[in-house]
Amino acid sequence: MGFLRGKKMNFQYWIIKKGLRNRQKDLEKIKSMINSAEINAIVTKEIKLNENSATLIFREIYESVRQLGDAKLWLSGYEPLNHEVSMDILKEFDIKDRVKLNSLDRLKKIRNDINYRGFRTSINQTEEILDFWDKCGADVLKILKTEVKISDVKCIIIHGCPSDAEKVMNPLTRTYDKHWIPWTKQQLISKGIKIETPLMPEPLEPNYDKFKKEFEKYNVNKNAILIGHSCGCAFLVRWLGETKQRVNKLILVAPWKIPDKNDKFRKEFYIYSIDKTIKDRVNKIVMFTADDEEEDGKKSLKIYNESLGGKIIELKGHGHYTLEDMKTEEFPELIKEIID
Numbered sequence: 540m541g542f543l544r545g546k547k548m549n550f551q552y553w554i555i556k557k558g559l560r561n562r563q564k565d566l567e568k569i570k571s572m573i574n575s576a577e578i579n580a581i582v583t584k585e586i587k588l589n590e591n592s593a594t595l596i597f598r599e600i601y602e603s604v605r606q607l608g609d610a611k612l613w614l615s616g617y618e619p620l621n622h623e624v625s626m627d628i629l630k631e632f633d634i635k636d637r638v639k640l641n642s643l644d645r646l647k648k649i650r651n652d653i654n655y656r657g658f659r660t661s662i663n664q665t666e667e668i669l670d671f672w673d674k675c676g677a678d679v680l681k682i683l684k685t686e687v688k689i690s691d692v693k694c695i696i697i698h699g700c701p702s703d704a705e706k707v708m709n710p711l712t713r714t715y716d717k718h719w720i721p722w723t724k725q726q727l728i729s730k731g732i733k734i735e736t737p738l739m740p741e742p743l744e745p746n747y748d749k750f751k752k753e754f755e756k757y758n759v760n761k762n763a764i765l766i767g768h769s770c771g772c773a774f775l776v777r778w779l780g781e782t783k784q785r786v787n788k789l790i791l792v793a794p795w796k797i798p799d800k801n802d803k804f805r806k807e808f809y810i811y812s813i814d815k816t817i818k819d820r821v822n823k824i825v826m827f828t829a830d831d832e833e834e835d836g837k838k839s840l841k842i843y844n845e846s847l848g849g850k851i852i853e854l855k856g857h858g859h860y861t862l863e864d865m866k867t868e869e870f871p872e873l874i875k876e877i878i879d
Contacts, residue, residue: 559618563616572606576604577733583599603672603676606625608627623647627643636675639671695766697739698739698768699769717868719869723870740753747807765786765790772792776791785821788825790826790877791827829858829864832858836859
């Protein structure tokens with residue numbers, strides 16, 4: 540698979556039609572377009588498809604498809620001035636299911652009817668563009684990423700465990716999956732970095748096998764950046780030791796490893812031998828702590844650091860890195876370690 544096969548686009552024709560203009564290649568802009576297209580599609584596909592949402596989903600997936608065409612044109616040294624030229628360039632990609640590229644004209648017409656005639660799409664029409672994205676978009680993404688050398692980096696953040704049942708009950712008032720996590724997620728998305736923040740099952744009574752089952756729904760490869768908060772750190776370190784998986788970075792925020800004396804669930808969750816060979820399979824290990832962290836938190840940090848090594852960052856007044864302790868959702872020091 541690759542680009543191109545058959546008759547090439549007549550760029551001069553589109554310049555005359557004012558559909559294109561010459562531009563210097565901007566790799567950072569191109570990478571941002573590719574990442575934006577992929578993230579937008581991922582988020583849009585999470586929306587439940589029904590008669591009310593069909594038009595919204597169609598329009599957003601169409602925009603992701605268009606962005607892939609934009610990226611290819613910028614790679615060729617041109618800025619697209621309308622969506623038609625962006626869709627046309629996609630017809631020239633040599634992908635496995637190339638015949639599906641013939642549907643681009645029909646999808647383009649539906650998009651125009653939505654935008655200019657108030658047309659609402661049917662569920663079947665939206666399923667068609669979703670199928671197009673899954674079968675063609677993935678191949679085009681792979682080709683473009685190879686051309687601009689985008690690695691398949693993905694962050695996964697594993698939240699901590701709540702201290703009492705009340706904090707688990709109400710999703711609007713619970714905090715264990717919040718603190719700095721939503722802010723960090725938005726920051727990474729804005730920078731074109733893929734991120735997952737799974738909700739772990741029954742975190743009040745954490746169970747390693749249940750956490751593992753949920754966590755392994757997400758693809759972890761050698762480019763992954765794994766971030767844990769509190770008990771989430773204990774899970775990630777145990778999982779990496781058990782699976783021997785290679786990853787790019789492991790970032791532990793307020794890591795914890797000392798269970799409460801009378802908590803059988805946390806005893807089973809926290810008490811295990813750390814595999815010291817993890818550090819041989821991770822490119823970078825970072826541990827965040829604070830000058831005012833609890834004593835058991837400081838002892839936990841020492842346990843992890845003695846086994847895994849890595850960089851320790853101590854910030855003032857951050858406590859256990861909860862919203863209550865930090866007094867802010869913002870965590871720029873973490874963003875720096877992810878991006879560097």
